[in-house]
Amino acid sequence: MTFKSESSATPSVVLNDGNVIPKLGFGVFQVPPDEAVAAVTKALEVGYRSIDTAAIYGNEAEVGRAIADFGLPRDEVYITTKLWNSEQGYDSTLRAFDESMAKLGLDYLDLYLIHWPVPRADRYVDTFRAFQALKSQGRIGSIGVSNFTVDHLERLIGETGEVPVVNQIELHPTFTQAELRAYHAEKGIATEAWSPLGQGAELKDPTIVEIAQQTGRTPAQVIIRWHLQLGNVVIPKSVTPSRIAENFDVFSFELTSEQIERISALDSGNRIGGDPETLTLGVDDLD
Ligand code: NAD
Numbered sequence: 001m002t003f004k005s006e007s008s009a010t011p012s013v014v015l016n017d018g019n020v021i022p023k024l025g026f027g028v029f030q031v032p033p034d035e036a037v038a039a040v041t042k043a044l045e046v047g048y049r050s051i052d053t054a055a056i057y058g059n060e061a062e063v064g065r066a067i068a069d070f071g072l073p074r075d076e077v078y079i080t081t082k083l084w085n086s087e088q089g090y091d092s093t094l095r096a097f098d099e100s101m102a103k104l105g106l107d108y109l110d111l112y113l114i115h116w117p118v119p120r121a122d123r124y125v126d127t128f129r130a131f132q133a134l135k136s137q138g139r140i141g142s143i144g145v146s147n148f149t150v151d152h153l154e155r156l157i158g159e160t161g162e163v164p165v166v167n168q169i170e171l172h173p174t175f176t177q178a179e180l181r182a183y184h185a186e187k188g189i190a191t192e193a194w195s196p197l198g199q200g201a202e203l204k205d206p207t208i209v210e211i212a213q214q215t216g217r218t219p220a221q222v223i224i225r226w227h228l229q230l231g232n233v234v235i236p237k238s239v240t241p242s243r244i245a246e247n248f249d250v251f252s253f254e255l256t257s258e259q260i261e262r263i264s265a266l267d268s269g270n271r272i273g274g275d276p277e278t279l280t281l282g283v284d285d286l287d
Contacts, residue, residue, distance in 0.1 A: 010022040010023065010024055010048075010049055010050070010251075011023045011228070013231075013233055015142055015165035015166065016163055016165050016188040016189065016190075017141075017142055019141050019142045019165070021110075021111065021142075021190065022048075022049050022050040022078055023228055023232075023234065024048065024224070024233075024234055024248065024250065025048060025049075025051060025052050025078070025233070025234070025235040026039075026043040026050065026051050026052065026235065026236075026237070026244070027052045027236060028040065028051065028052065028057055028063060028237060029054070029237055030057075030237070031057070031237065031239055032059070033059045033061070033062045034062075036062035036063055036066065037062045037065055037066045037069075038239075039066075039238075039239045039244065040066035041069070042244045042245075043248075044066070044067070044070045044072070044077070046244060046248050048244075049072075049077050049078060050077070050079075050235070051063055051067065051077070051078070051079055051080070052080045053079075053080065053081050053082075053104075054082035054113075054115055055081060055082060055084045055087070055096060055115075056082070056084045056085075056282070060081060060100055060103035060104050061103040061105075063104065064104035064106065067079065067104075068105055078110045078111070079104065079110050079111070080109075080110060080112075080113060081100050081104065081109065081111075081113075082112070082113040082114070083097070083100075083113070083115055083131075084096065084115055084282055085115060085116050085118050085121070085280070085281055085282035086282040086283060086284075088114070088118060088121060088124060088127045089123045089126055089127060089130075090126045090127070090129060090130045093126075093127050093131065094134070097130075097134055097139070097140075101139075108138075108140075108141070109139065109140045110140075110141045110142065111140070111141065111142045111143070111165070111166065112131055112134070112140045112142075112143055112144070113143075113146045113168055114128065114131070114144075114146060114148075115146050115147070116146065116274070116276060116279050117145070117147060117148050117152040117276055118279065118280055118283055119152065119276075120280055120283075121283050121286060124148075124156065125155065125156060125159045125160060128143070128145070128160050128162070128164070129160060131143040132160065132162060142165045142166070143164060143165065144164040144165045144166035144167065144168070144189075144190075145164045145166070145167050146168035146169065146194070147167075147168070147169060147170075147276040147279070148164075149276050150180060150183050153167065153183070153189070157187070163187055163188060165190060166191075166192050167180070167184060167189050167190075167191060167192070168193075168194055168235075169191065169192070169193070169194065170193075170195055170271060170272065171191065171193035171194065171195075171196065171227075171232060172193070172198040172202055172223070173198065173202050173205065173208065173223060173226065173264070173266040173267070174198060174202060174266050174267060174270035175198075175267065175268075175269065175270050175271055176264055176266075177191075178264075178267070181230070181232075185231075190233055191231070191233065192232065192233040192234070192235065193227050193232045193233070194235065194273075195273060196223065196224065196227050196232075196235065196236050197220055197223055197236055198223075198270075198272060199272060201272075202219075202266075203219040203220055203223070205219075205266060207262055207263065207266060208266075211255070211259050211262065214259070215255070215259075217253060218246055220236065220243065221246060221247070221249065221250050222255065222263070224247055224250045225253065225254070225255050226255060226259075226263045226264075229254070229255055230260070230264075
C-alpha cells in the first residue's frame with residue numbers, strides 16, 4: 001500500500017551532522033512482535049514518519065515489515081535502532097549491526113544508538129568507533145547514544161573527536177533532566193526523550209489534568225506538547241489505535257510559557273528506568 005499523508009510536514013530538528021530527524025516519532029518498546037506490524041502501520045497511517053526500535057525489543061523484523069508493506073519511499077521514513085549492551089565492542093558491533101539490518105530489511109539506517117553506556121564494561125568508545133566506520137561506509141546516516149551522562153559524553157567526545165548527534169534519555173515531567181539538557185545544548189547534541197509520558201503514570205497528575213482542561217486537549221497531548229516546546233525529540237508509545245492518533249495530533253495548539261513552567265516544576269527526580277552509571281543488563285563478563 002502506498003499512503004502519502006501530510007506527515008512530511010512533521011516539524012524536524014537539524015542534527016549536528018546536517019541530517020534531519022522528525023521531532024515526533026513512534027516508540028515500540030514492549031510492543032510484542034505480534035502487535036508490532038499493526039501498531040507501526042497505524043502510526044504510519046496517521047502520519048508518523050519516525051520509528052524508534054532496538055535490537056533488544058525483539059520486534060525489528062516486524063517494524064521492518066510494516067514499513068516495507070506500507071510502501072513509502074525510503075527517504076520519507078526515519079528509522080532508529082539501538083545496539084544492545086551484550087554486543088558492545090568493535091567487531092561485535094559490526095556483526096550486531098548486520099543482524100539488525102537483516103531483520104529490519106534495510107541497507108541504510110538513519111540513526112544508530114548505543115543503547116546504554118555500561119561504564120563498567122568500558123567498551124562504549126570502541127563501540128562508537130565501529131559506528132564511525134559504518135557511517136563512513138555510508139550504511140548509517142547519523143550516530144548517537146542513549147542513556148549517557150555528562151561524564152560518558154565527555155569521554156566519548158574526547159576520545160573519538162566526534163559529538164554524537166543525539167542522546168536519547170529518560171525524560172518526563174517528574175524527571176526533567178535540566179542539567180543534561182543544558183549540556184546537550186552547549187555541545188549541539190539533540191535531546192531525545194524516552195518514556196516521555198512517564199510510561200503513562202504522569203497522565204493523571206493534577207497539574208497535567210488541569211492544563212488539559214484549560215487547553216481542551218488530552219493529558220498525553222499536553223505532555224507531548226511540553227516536550228516539543230522544550231525542544232526535545234519525543235517518541236511516545238502506544239498500541240491502541242486511537243491513542244497512536246491522539247499522540248500525533250499535537251501540532252495545532254501551543255502551551256503558554258506559564259503552562260510550560262508549571263509542568264517543568266513537577267520535576268522530583270523521579271527516575272523510573274535504569275541508572276546509566278550502574279546498569280549492566282545483558283553484560284555477564286564483568287569483573
Ligand atoms: P511512554 O512514556 O511513551 O508511555 C507509554 C504508555 O503510556 C503506553 O504503554 C500507555 O500505557 C500509555 N499511553 C500512551 N499514550 C497514551 C494516551 N494517549 N492516553 C493514555 N495513555 C497513553 O513509555 P515508553 O514506551 O517507555 O517510552 C517510549 C519509547 O521510548 C519506547 O517505546 C522506546 O522506543 C523508547 N525507550 C527507550 C529507552 C532507552 O533506554 N533508550 C527506554 C525506554 C523507552
